[in-house]
Amino acid sequence: MxxxxxxxxxxxxxxxxxxxxEVIAFLNYLxxxxxxxxxxxxxxxxxxxxxxxxxLKIKDRIKNNIAPSAMGLFDVVAEERDGKDIIKIIVAGGSExxxxxxxxxxxxxxxxIRVGTAAEPMPQAMIDKLFASRTRNSIGKIKSHRQDLSFEQLHIYYQELNKQFKKNLELLTExxxxxxAAYLLADVxxxxxxxxxxxxxxxVDLLENNEYGYCSLIKATKSVLDKIAVENTTFATITSKERIERKLWNPVxxxxxxxxxxxxNDYTREVPPKFEIFDDRIEITSAGSLPDGLSKEDFFEGVSMPRNKELMRIYRDLDLVEQLGSxxxxxxxxYGKECFRFMDNFTRMTFPSSEKITEQVTEQVTEQVTEQVTEQVSKLLSVMGRDETTxxxxxxxxxxxxRPTFLYNYLQPALDAKLIEMTIPDKPKSSKQRYRLTEKGKQIK
Structure with missing residues (x-):
């Protein structure tokens, strides 16, 4: 190519x-x-x-030599081609x-700016025009109405945050x-x-109305994932030859x-995303339509223009999302392009439920299994004994x-579900901290 x-x-x-x-040219390119x-x-x-x-050198150069900050707008990944290692730098068009x-x-x-296949100097008139129209209404530039915020949850997920973490993670205004962004990630x-x-x-007929939040957005995200994972029921068809399983919606x-x-989600509108489950589908609605200048064709081709680069950067740090545009x-x-609907102020994804399996009078039996505990938590419980452990x-x-993957996918969910507990709960970051099974955890195990 x-x-x-x-x-x-x-x-x-x-x-x-x-x-x-080269990176700057792509950042300035739509x-x-x-x-x-x-x-x-x-x-x-x-x-x-x-x-x-x-x-490491590439990440360091992009982080330290380019302004405004490009953190959350690029990925550096290793690939193999023709049996040789190469590096791919993915750069998203920035909003600043x-x-x-x-x-x-x-x-x-x-x-x-990118012109054809080359990076060319940007004319001063274009520089002045872009600066005049620079997006300023973003979660990184809006001052939180509360300044007395704590970040214990963020410390748990990162573990090694230093005193400069608010600046390093771009949680401060100019x-x-x-x-x-800091407000969204704060403990309260x-x-x-x-x-x-x-x-x-x-x-019309509301069965459940669950709300997850009033806490760090990362913790709320985990709660939403856990809840919908439980709703994503596994249906199994058992025949004389095999057991065939499938879920209501594709988990990936x-x-x-x-x-x-x-x-x-466009949090500047102060409207959070919502998730709605019906008999035949799940609807996922977020505030904000496509970013200005990003067409549907570009969107479906995987062109990425992160709306909240501060959140994208942190979710990537914690391995919660993969490379840009994936x-x-x-x-x-x-599910195809038809699952997306772009409205003036919202974007909606609709996933139809898989065909329900009914009981057959021949050699099929249908059973429903609801997973109450994730596979990761189950693995964690399986290695825990009676003794306290680090x-x-x-x-x-x-x-x-x-460590972040272990904390986010294994330890924290088990703590939240009260399957394990800290030996020093009032000092979660203590060097002497240990963990043990609760009575509920022992029963599950």
């Missing part, structure tokens, strides 16, 4: 390579783009010698154009006040996500849709090395 307006090839990372220029390292201009795969070191090299500021030496807020269940095909597409709705293609693979010991038993 040759270079295009959205694809750039570079042979290798060197000090002389003006990587920042559709963003891809930069491959380890491929020459003719598309020949050369490979990268020290891929881990180069990936113009982006520029910090060293040169908003000048023709610092600003670039004036140094906590912003609306007034944001609640609704998960409703109806009898029938309309909103459903997970992507939930994250997409929460991370890309969510929509996963949804389309199962986080490190549990990770070793589970053969896990990535």
């Amino acid at each position: 040759s270079e295009t307006n959205r694809i750039e090839y570079k042979e290798k990372l060197t000090r002389d390579l003006d990587l920042e220029k 559709e963003g783009g891809l930069i491959y390292l380890g491929i020459d201009k003719q598309g020949k795969v050369l490979g990268v010698d020290d891929i881990d070191s180069d990936m 154009k113009p982006y520029f090299k910090k060293k040169y500021g908003m000048t023709e030496k610092g600003c670039f 004036d140094g006040f906590l912003n609306y 807020n007034n944001v609640s996500i609704k998960v409703a269940k109806y009898k029938g095909l309309d909103r 597409a459903l997970r992507e849709a939930i994250y997409n709705a929460i991370v890309h 969510g929509v293609p996963r949804i389309l693979k199962s 986080t490190a010991e549990l990770m070793t038993k589970l053969d896990m090395r990535h």
